[in-house]
Amino acid sequence: QVQLVESGGGLVQAGGSLRVSCAASGLTFSLYNMGWFRQAPGKEREFVAGIRWSGGTTYYADSVKGRFTISRDDAKNTVYLQMESLKPEDTGVYYCAADPIANSWPPQRYRYWGQGTQVTVSS
Numbered sequence: 001q002v003q004l005v006e007s008g009g010g011l012v013q014a015g016g017s018l019r020v021s022c023a024a025s026g027l028t029f030s031l032y033n034m035g036w037f038r039q040a041p042g043k044e045r046e047f048v049a050g051i052r053w054s055g056g057t058t059y060y061a062d063s064v065k066g067r068f069t070i071s072r073d074d075a076k077n078t079v080y081l082q083m084e085s086l087k088p089e090d091t092g093v094y095y096c097a098a099d100p101i102a103n104s105w106p107p108q109r110y111r112y113w114g115q116g117t118q119v120t121v122s123s
Contacts, residue, residue, distance in 0.1 A: 048064055049070035
């Protein structure tokens with residue numbers, strides 16, 4: 001079955017950097033568009049960044065544009081989110097998601113989800 005396993009979360013001070021990873025299995029990774037979402041306490045889950053199957057197209061939420069970078073390594077079946085200049089409002093559980101390329105771009109609804117990794121940014 002499809003599994004998405006996030007890792008790399010933790011506690012970091014404001015202004016710091018962190019990279020979270022998502023390892024995928026049970027699917028042909030290169031045929032999936034990938035995304036990162038986050039959910040802060042008491043808030044709805046929100047989109048953070050997405051990357052197309054070819055890796056050539058990325059898009060970001062306005063709140064993270066210029067600070068976060070999404071990338072993928074198809075040889076490792078892994079998608080990354082590099083986060084720079086972190087702010088306390090970036091705190092939340094970060095989820096990766098996968099959607100088949102047969103569906104629309106950008107995905108309206110991702111098919112598969114990971115369990116999430118906690119990122120906490122202290123002020």
